Amino acid sequence: MDRETHDSGVTLAELLAAYSLATDLGLGQPMEHLLRSWRIASRLGAHVGLPEDQQPSLFYVAMLSWIGCVADAPEVAASFGDDIAFRADSYEADLGGLSGYRFFLGHAGAGGSPAQRVKLTATIVATGGRRLMQGIQAHCLITSILAERLGLDEAVCTAVKQFFARWDGHGVPDDIGGEDLSPWVRLFHVGDITEVHHRKGGVDAALRVAGERRGKQFDPALADAFCDIAPEVLPELVDGYDVRTLLVDAPGLHRCLSGSELDEALAALADFTDLRSPNRAGHSSGVAELAGSAARQLGLPAADVAATRRAGYVHDIGLHGVPSTILDKAGDLSATEWERVRLGSYYTERVLARPAPMARIGAVASYANERMDGSGFHRGASGAGIPMTGRVLAAACALRTLIEPRAGRSPKSLKDAATEVRGEVRAGRLDADAVDAVLTAAGAGGRRRVAGPAGLTQREVEVLVLIARGAATGEVATRLGVSRKTAATHVERIYAKTGASSRSAATLFALRNGLLDPLET
Template sequence: MEHVLRSWAIASRLGDHVGVAREERGALYYVATLAWVGCVADTPEVAAWFDDDIAFRADSYQVDFSGLPMLGFMLRHVGTGGPAIRRLRLAGRLVATGGSGIQRGLMSHCLTTAQMAERLGLGPEVSGPLQQMFTRWDGRGVPDDVGGDQIALSMRLFHLADTVEVHHRENGTDAAIAVARARQGTHFDPAVVDAFCAHADEVLGDLSAVDDWSHLVAGEPGLQRRLTERELDTALEAMADFTDLRSPSRAGHSRGVAALVAQAAADTGLAPADVVLVRRAALLHDIGLHAVPATILDADGALTDTESERLRMHTYYTERMLARPPELARIGAIASMAQERCDGSGHHRGLSGPAIPVTGRLLAAGCAFRTLTEAREQRAPMTARDAAVELRAEVRAGRLDADAVDAVIAAAGQGRGKRRSGPAGLTPREIEVLRLLARGASTREVARRLGITSKTAETHIERIYAKTGATTRSTVTLFAMKNGLLDNFEPLEP
């Protein structure tokens, strides 16, 4: 955990000793934090040779990735976990081809990462170095015609920081210095290594404080730009697309779910802010799949219990990855509910009934529908009509919410027509008022929060009580909870 963040801290501190200006440290941050994002592009190639791509990359920090050491490492990991005959066959192909397929995968990694930077609106000072992720000072990396001072300083700093962070964390400062010296002039820039070794105690000191991510970012002037709402959507769409690259069968899945649930939410009568929230949550609901090996995602047969558990944990990782900054936490809370079920049989929390907000219910139904209509390794895609039948069977079994399924099926062009009101016929504005009431707001507070007159607020409250059949604040609050309407995860402002 926090490897990349600590790597950036090491590179940033080291940059102070090799002439990196303070205003350039923002670019260094993005180079360090995005450098490994492109692994989604080379994952199919890595998994084809070495099975568990995550374990392969973790182990690779222990070897200088060039020449005979690299070949020996690959031969030890090729076909990991498979039958001996398969491992021998793969090893023969690896030697015969010289690993050319892996090299192509690494180039794809670099180009993909650079494209991610461009989509996030970052400049050439970020996208350029990212294309040099697998270069080496001695010119024996990928591409093999780039080396020495041709490699951007930010990437030379990251190359060292990325490696020494692992060795320092596992075995201390002496081990970090030893690996830097061992790869000086081959993998690492000699001048960067000299600067690191001369100031290792300072550069590596108190890395435990690095876990305070928000504090570190707040202290960097180059990282203070705030996204507009449109820019945020663009960034989340980029994250969705790159997440779906991890598994070929899931290409376009996240965007498809987002479009479906956004339409369903609007047709259901949710407030515009909730429509935006559930769309953004849908874009990110699978981001936790980055923690699951590709061999599990693309398995063409039944998973073992251990593999199934690793797959089930991806919703936990989704929430964990989106827990900060706070602006993403609310999105993450909904995104992590994609696999929850009304009868408590889902994961990762096992929520049931009223504990699942309406946005979570819509996301679960939308994800299920979209998944059924996509091809997977072990099955052909269903038609939209057959998927609708399957979802209604899930409703009868108590696993999916009936209203959410109806809305998703209608949004997909199947079944019932559009319903433009919420539970009990509540309008989007009445749902907003109901949420405030349930959280203890008075009529005057409702008016202030929504920018309406007290008289208008009183009228909304009267209609809410009439439509829901409630007679007290407690009973109207129970109605809101039962129908999953209290999903804003925000306390009432004073």
């Protein structure tokens, strides 16, 4: 079975910390903004007496509170243009009362025609911003749904619903304020805002915004405490936070997810990623199941099947860094817009670079848009430089994209989509074996392969990879827990099936068929 019940090597805290890097992109902030914000809130909480056993809940609130912003990306774009730029600008404004009203009016219709701007401004004035408030409330509710899917307790689910509430009661919902507001939310409000101002203007800027929002957005006692110890709680402005090191001393955040729990968590986050565009609903989960099934059809080792499926869930996570106005643009993209889309694959790999178990998944995910002839992105990898896991993912993503609607076109039938991806094989852009396995998995008439390239069984593929990496027969036996005689028999059969007469020839066969992952350590 490839859906393991043993530890995946990844904790929920590490997974959410990684995902927070993608959320940072959607906020228009540098990666690790939310991690630094949590550190501020956590240190401030310790200073004001937050019980240690509540620190994990504060962490989850910090990692989750902004995730729901992807759900209203299309609506934000319709009213304010580039949704990422809008959120980045929002850190400079106090969004309560008249100042918030002025902010929304000043950004209405950004990037649109003068007529559009006038119309949207008039709508906000006429409705008193009620539609905006409803959108914000929907953001909070949908974040709580994610918290529930991740198995977090009711207190955390309730707290994330309050993220846009304020101490002065002028937020959303407007019936919550003061001491009724979760202490975790109050702490994170201070961390989230002061981190941005500190990064841009130093300690003085952080102190200034804390004073300005004291008694408004911020709990006045927390604002005062922050001002008293700001240099002690503000993190150093350095890149490259090691998530595992950050969390090592955090109580309650060390439980590893089992393989099946990791799948469930990735599936939940995948659904939220796809909310960035209404046309992409269900895309990532669909790619994951299709790619995992195809990898199994090809006889890939169980670990590769799992990595391919999980990569499908997260292959679009980097699109958090691409504005909704680009993702849903019906016409041709400009060179600048296209470059931002290409960066999505790069961001996917960056976001998932740590911890090591996630890095393996992220490495596979980053190949979703690569092509065998080198015409893909973001690396421009080709041929043997693309592992079979990546080839399968690329084929699955290509097929799913064709049978889904996209801006400016209707979904294609499975039959027409199958014809198109077969054309990509003939053009040298997609791998034939990968496409055939994907089409079989999709029920589109591919050959029903039950083995890997040249008829290799799953175990023979494992042995081939080992001998190509330099393992002698005895080492193969030890690594796989079989007798030396059995290992030797596997090697003989591999040579016979592939036509190889030496380890070097077998290695070349493995390379040509994408069985040696160039990123595997």
